[in-house]
Amino acid sequence: MSKSKKGMNIQAKQQRAGWFFLAPASIMIAVFSFYPMIQAFLTSFTTGTGVNVKKADPLFYNYTRMLADKTFQRSVGNTFLYLAIEVPIMLVLAILLAQLLNNKDLKFRGLFRTMVFLPCATSLVSYALIFKSLFALDGLINEIFVNLGILENNYNFLGNTGSARAIIIIALIWRWTGYNMVFYLAGLQNIEYSVYEAAKIDGANGWKTFWKITVPLLMPTIVMTVIMSINGTLQLFDESMNLTMGGPAFSTITMSHYIYNNAFGLGVGKFGYASAMSFFIFVLVAILSAISMKVGDNRD
Amino acid sequence: MKKKIVSLLLVGVLTMSAFAGCGKKETAKDDAADATDESGANAMYVSDDENTLTAAAWDANFNIPALKAAEKAFQKENPDFKLELIEQPDSKAIENAVTTAAQAKDYSNLPDIVLFQDHYIQQYVTNYPDAWVSIDDAGVDWSDIGEEKASFSTIDGKHYGFPVDNGTVIFAYRTDILEECGYTMDDVTGITWDKFIEIGEQVYNKTGKYLLSMDGDGNDLPYMMLQAEGASQFKGGKANLADNKTLEQILDVIERMQQKNVLLLANDWSGYTNDIQKDAVAGVMNGNWIIPTIEQVAENSGKWEITSMPTLSGEEGYASNGGSSLYITANSKKADLAKKFLAYTFGGGKGAVDTYDNALRDGGVITTCISAGKSEVYQEGVEYFNGQAIYAKIVEMGSHVKVVEQSDYHYTAREKVAAAITNIHNGTPVKDALATAQEELAFAMEE
Numbered sequence: 221m222s223k224s225k226k227g228m229n230i231q232a233k234q235q236r237a238g239w240f241f242l243a244p245a246s247i248m249i250a251v252f253s254f255y256p257m258i259q260a261f262l263t264s265f266t267t268g269t270g271v272n273v274k275k276a277d278p279l280f281y282n283y284t285r286m287l288a289d290k291t292f293q294r295s296v297g298n299t300f301l302y303l304a305i306e307v308p309i310m311l312v313l314a315i316l317l318a319q320l321l322n323n324k325d326l327k328f329r330g331l332f333r334t335m336v337f338l339p340c341a342t343s344l345v346s347y348a349l350i351f352k353s354l355f356a357l358d359g360l361i362n363e364i365f366v367n368l369g370i371l372e373n374n375y376n377f378l379g380n381t382g383s384a385r386a387i388i389i390i391a392l393i394w395r396w397t398g399y400n401m402v403f404y405l406a407g408l409q410n411i412e413y414s415v416y417e418a419a420k421i422d423g424a425n426g427w428k429t430f431w432k433i434t435v436p437l438l439m440p441t442i443v444m445t446v447i448m449s450i451n452g453t454l455q456l457f458d459e460s461m462n463l464t465m466g467g468p469a470f471s472t473i474t475m476s477h478y479i480y481n482n483a484f485g486l487g488v489g490k491f492g493y494a495s496a497m498s499f500f501i502f503v504l505v506a507i508l509s510a511i512s513m514k515v516g517d518n519r520d
Numbered sequence: 521m522k523k524k525i526v527s528l529l530l531v532g533v534l535t536m537s538a539f540a541g542c543g544k545k546e547t548a549k550d551d552a553a554d555a556t557d558e559s560g561a562n563a564m565y566v567s568d569d570e571n572t573l574t575a576a577a578w579d580a581n582f583n584i585p586a587l588k589a590a591e592k593a594f595q596k597e598n599p600d601f602k603l604e605l606i607e608q609p610d611s612k613a614i615e616n617a618v619t620t621a622a623q624a625k626d627y628s629n630l631p632d633i634v635l636f637q638d639h640y641i642q643q644y645v646t647n648y649p650d651a652w653v654s655i656d657d658a659g660v661d662w663s664d665i666g667e668e669k670a671s672f673s674t675i676d677g678k679h680y681g682f683p684v685d686n687g688t689v690i691f692a693y694r695t696d697i698l699e700e701c702g703y704t705m706d707d708v709t710g711i712t713w714d715k716f717i718e719i720g721e722q723v724y725n726k727t728g729k730y731l732l733s734m735d736g737d738g739n740d741l742p743y744m745m746l747q748a749e750g751a752s753q754f755k756g757g758k759a760n761l762a763d764n765k766t767l768e769q770i771l772d773v774i775e776r777m778q779q780k781n782v783l784l785l786a787n788d789w790s791g792y793t794n795d796i797q798k799d800a801v802a803g804v805m806n807g808n809w810i811i812p813t814i815e816q817v818a819e820n821s822g823k824w825e826i827t828s829m830p831t832l833s834g835e836e837g838y839a840s841n842g843g844s845s846l847y848i849t850a851n852s853k854k855a856d857l858a859k860k861f862l863a864y865t866f867g868g869g870k871g872a873v874d875t876y877d878n879a880l881r882d883g884g885v886i887t888t889c890i891s892a893g894k895s896e897v898y899q900e901g902v903e904y905f906n907g908q909a910i911y912a913k914i915v916e917m918g919s920h921v922k923v924v925e926q927s928d929y930h931y932t933a934r935e936k937v938a939a940a941i942t943n944i945h946n947g948t949p950v951k952d953a954l955a956t957a958q959e960e961l962a963f964a965m966e967e
Contacts, residue, residue, distance in 0.1 A: 269643075269646070269647045269928075270619075270622060270644075270646065270647020270648050271622055271623075271625075271647060271648055271649075271650070272646070272647065285966075288963070289963065290959075290960060290963070291960060291964075352788075356787070356791060357786070357787065357791060358794070358798075376787065378787045378788075379736070379785075379787050464787075465788065467736075467787075467938070467939075467942070468736075468939075468942040469938075469939035469940075469942035469943050469946075470939055481935075483619075484615075484616055484619055486929075486931040486932050486935065488643070488928070488929065488932060488964070489619065489643070489647045491623065
């Protein structure tokens with residue numbers, strides 16, 4: 221044992237161990253996350269394509285360019301549409317399912333939980349492709365609807381704006397409801413059963429217990445899932461890319477898909493502009509998360 | 521103390537195995553060919569052997585047999601030569617590999633040779649000039665290569681690419697269906713689009729089949745129709761969509777074709793190939809690489825024949841769509857060997873006839889090399905196409921294709937025109953839809 225080690229008191233030793241364990245993860249995060257973020261921020265102040273880049277003049281050129289970019293604005297609109305419709309439906313469904321599947325008397329609880337969670341285990345691309353073939357012009361859904369007499373002719377679901385957006389939303393709900401349900405299930409299990417018993421004795425019905433006990437006590441979990449869903453939806457990419465390719469006429473394209481098109485997708489190589497748009501999303505996520513944290517914070 | 525030793529040992533083992541894992545990949549370059557990344561793309565590499573070149577390509581049924589044919593042809597005079605093929609799932613994998621390498625300014629993960637899409641290469645040479653090797657000194661006789669094909673891989677007067685396939689557009693018709701409606705191949709050759717619509721309507725009313733189908737997503741259709749007129753979506757390096765009279769007329773034709781059930785626009789590529797293979801169409805118009813797709817339906821053998829495109833004026837129309845060429849990357853330390861090999865084979869050298877004959881037999885790859893197109897194999901009739909000598913016909917049609925202005929923003933333009941077609945179909949007037957497309961394309965082209 222060296223002398224200096226002996227000289228350390230217990231606290232210092234513990235601190236050293238703490239740093240030692242933290243270091244690998246922190247270094248990796250710094251190298252693989254923070255460093256690229258800084259680089260991307262610097263890149264967002266450059267213009268040009270590929271390696272022919274130069275400093276943007278004026279410096280905020282890429283950021284002001286966004287204001288005039290109609291396709292980008294459409295992609296922002298689309299993304300917010302998905303956000304506004306999909307996230308509430310999904311979270312309400314998740315909380316209801318969690319409530320149902322938390323029932324101690326329910327038979328085959330494990331089986332049902334697994335079934336609801338299973339979509340999350342499929343890869344994003346493959347589930348998008350499955351939805352695509354389901355809703356194709358000669359796909360299963362058209363076949364069923366025509367045979368049942370609901371539709372007269374095969375309907376081009378992915379070729380029409382309204383239905384294409386609806387399918388993306390349905391696909392998202394299918395994919396992510398089970399994921400959020402698991403968080404709620406965990407949250408529900410942390411609520412003491414005695415609280416419910418007390419409510420029962422006081423004469424509260426199921427509806428009241430849900431709103432007065434379950435929701436307030438689940439608040440931290442709800443806030444977390446809302447933030448995660450906002451974050452996930454704003455970065456939506458695979459569905460737009462694989463289900464509809466952003467079409468018809470850019471009516472389903474998401475922000476991330478448009479960013480990809482500017483950097484890689486169409487071989488254009490506008491990395492500066494793409495980085496600037498990425499930072500726009502970054503700021504959006506930060507603002508929306510801050511708002512939901514404030515709303516969910518019920519400390520007085 | 522004991523615990524400490526055990527944990528130290530464990531850490532040691534972990535680090536060792538981590539290093540061993542990395543080290544293995546570095547030394548055993550041959551193993552790298554088996555390593556696949558997430559997207560299913562094989563890792564690219566160069567070989568240490570001085571007689572071995574590596575080439576990344578996609579499509580095991582088309583381009584890869586062509587490269588194998590070239591390897592064989594070159595081996596006749598250079599028995600030690602070896603070409604290692606690194607198969608990729610699609611062209612995108614190679615494009616992304618070049619982008620990533622160039623952005624990182626580290627080309628060491630690229631192979632000696634890459635197959636690259638013609639419509640993308642201009643952009644990539646402009647964006648990443650250091651990634652490519654000029655082949656002006658390779659000794660290729662460019663007058664022997666189709667002018668339109670070579671125009672893609674010539675950037676600022678410098679040649680970069682060796683041609684592989686031929687993108688000449690064919691219009692294939694089902695002769696049995698035409699006959700049923702009282703038409704012959706002559707009736708659909710050298711006609712106006714208006715006449716085409718007339719025939720198409722009859723065919724649909726009688727048989728329920730569309731005379732033309734296209735992938736509404738990628739939108740090759742307006743590009744091919746424009747090229748047949750000798751017009752482009754670009755003019756002097758700028759977007760040329762609004763006030764482009766030819767394009768206006770073409771989009772009007774496309775809309776009328778949709779309304780009268782002459783044209784079936786699929787949502788995406790697989791929908792398009794499905795339509796062809798499910799017998800929903802009586803005609804197919806695309807680059808001749810679509811032939812293997814048509815041939816998938818064995819029971820339709822002998823029922824197809826090919827001819828040129830309709831045009832607005834009624835002259836025979838010729839266009840070219842898609843296709844790819846071979847490029848030497850800056851990572852190649854054997855660029856001279858690569859030039860020699862490619863000039864000897866694909867570039868119309870001594871091995872060209874051998875290469876292209878086998879490429880045609882094994883992969884259906886048709887040459888743009890004029891002298892190689894005169895070989896006997898090209899004169900043979902093809903049973904599937906009613907005994908028509910389609911390959912000679914394609915090479916002949918290819919020589920009429922007009923060179924039109926290309927742009928780095930080719931795919932961006934297509935995307936905007938595709939959106940315009942959708943908007944027109946939803947009721948926007950042609951002029952307004954094109955004005956929007958023009959505005960958006962011009963915006964996207966600002967640097």
